[in-house]
Amino acid sequence: MKLSVLVLIAAFAVGLSIGLVNFYFQQSWYFMLVSFVVTFITSFIVFYYLLEKYIYSKIVLIYKMIHNLKLGKDLKDALGEYVSSDPINDVEQEVKEWAGAKKREIEVLKKQEQFRREFLSNVSHEFKTPLFAIQGYIETLQDCLTEDPEMAAKFLDKAEKNVERLSYLITDLDSISKLETGEIPINYEKFDFVPLAREVMDGLEDTARKRNITLSFKDKYTHPAFVRADREKIRQVLINLIHNSLKYGKEYGSTAIKIFELHDQYLIEVTDDGIGIDEKHLSRLFERFYRIDSHRSREEGGTGLGLAIVKHILEAHEQIISVRSTLQIGTTFAFTLEKIG
Structure with a gap:
């Protein structure tokens, strides 16, 4: 008015x-x-x-x-x-919009603060576990180095494995940090995705055999599927996804790679018939150190950063990744890549 x-x-x-x-x-x-x-x-x-x-x-x-x-x-x-x-009504509207924006901003900041606390807690825990183990092995080594050389060798081997785990943790954290800040460039090139998928599956064949899991890549995907992406980083995406499916796959199960041609993209799916994931975990699956079963994850090895790295690599490519899963039926990770004619 x-x-x-x-x-x-x-x-x-x-x-x-x-x-x-x-x-x-x-x-x-x-x-x-x-x-x-x-x-x-x-x-x-x-x-x-x-x-x-x-x-x-x-x-x-x-x-x-x-x-x-x-x-x-x-x-x-x-x-x-x-x-x-009519500035009076407009001021009212602007203030309402501003208040709404600030409320959303505060909610985001609260979530970020919660994420920061969880992340620091997880980092501390992940580093503390192998460090304490190394410390214990070294102290035991000092006591039995001369009296029981065979036992000392076993503890030395265990200490070495924990050092390797620490090294993997530091490397993965460094990779995520550099992907977020853009320090690791995306070296785009045109390549055929099909041979890359076969190379990755051949490299993980021994791991799959130990778990009695069959790796498959449908015969119909014999024609070229040229994409524009960083070949080595997409290799890492595939390795992480397939390794994750092998880790949680059931014995005598299977893991398959499927390709679907879209308008200007290829949709790639990595599907297994393993234990599946409860729906409540799906939204947080790509967070750093987030584990559904932390005890089993540590027994299986890994840093808890594999899926987070996958997400960051694909986001750096301006592509998306999604997951769908049903308990005791299986899980499918799907991501897109830019198609090149």
Whole structure:
């Protein structure tokens, strides 16, 4: 509602009130009309001047600042423009939008703070476990180095494995950090995805055989599937996904790679018939160190960062990854790659 309309209503209300009071005492319609007109005109002038000078002009200024600063303009530009004919309602709307945005921002910050605390706790735990193990093995070595060389050799081997685990942790954390900051470049090239998939499966064949799991790549995928991506990083994506499926696959089960041709992309799926994942875990599956079964994960080895690395690599390619799973039926990880004709 514009200023003149607001002032008009206020002046009319004051004039009518004074006129009715005058009529009550004077009992004269003439004096009532005169007092109403005089009061109405006086109130309109006074209200309009006061509201314009002390309230409305400042609301206009506030609106200019809110609206233009929200668009990213500096203060000088914000004060130099006026883009609204009804700033009172617009200020209300802008403040509501601002409040909503701030609420969402606070919620995001709270989630980030929670994630930071969990991440620091997980990092501390992941490093503490092998460090304490190494410390214990070294102390035992000192006691039995001369008395029981065979036992000392066993502890030395265990200490070496924990050192390797620490090394993998540091390497994976460094990789994620560099992917996030863009320090690791994406070296795009055109290549055929089919031979790469076969190379990865051949490399993991021995691991699959030990677990009695069959790796398959459908015979129909014999024609080339040329994509534009970083070949070595996509190799790492495939290795991590297949290794994850082998880790949680059931004995005498299977893991398969499938390719689906879309309009301008290829959809690649890594599917297993393993133990599956409860739906409540799916949204957090790509978080660093997030484990569904932490005890089994540590027994199987790994750093808990494999899926997080996969997600970061594909995001660096501006591609997506998703997961669907059903308990005791299996899990499918699906990601896209840019298709090249």
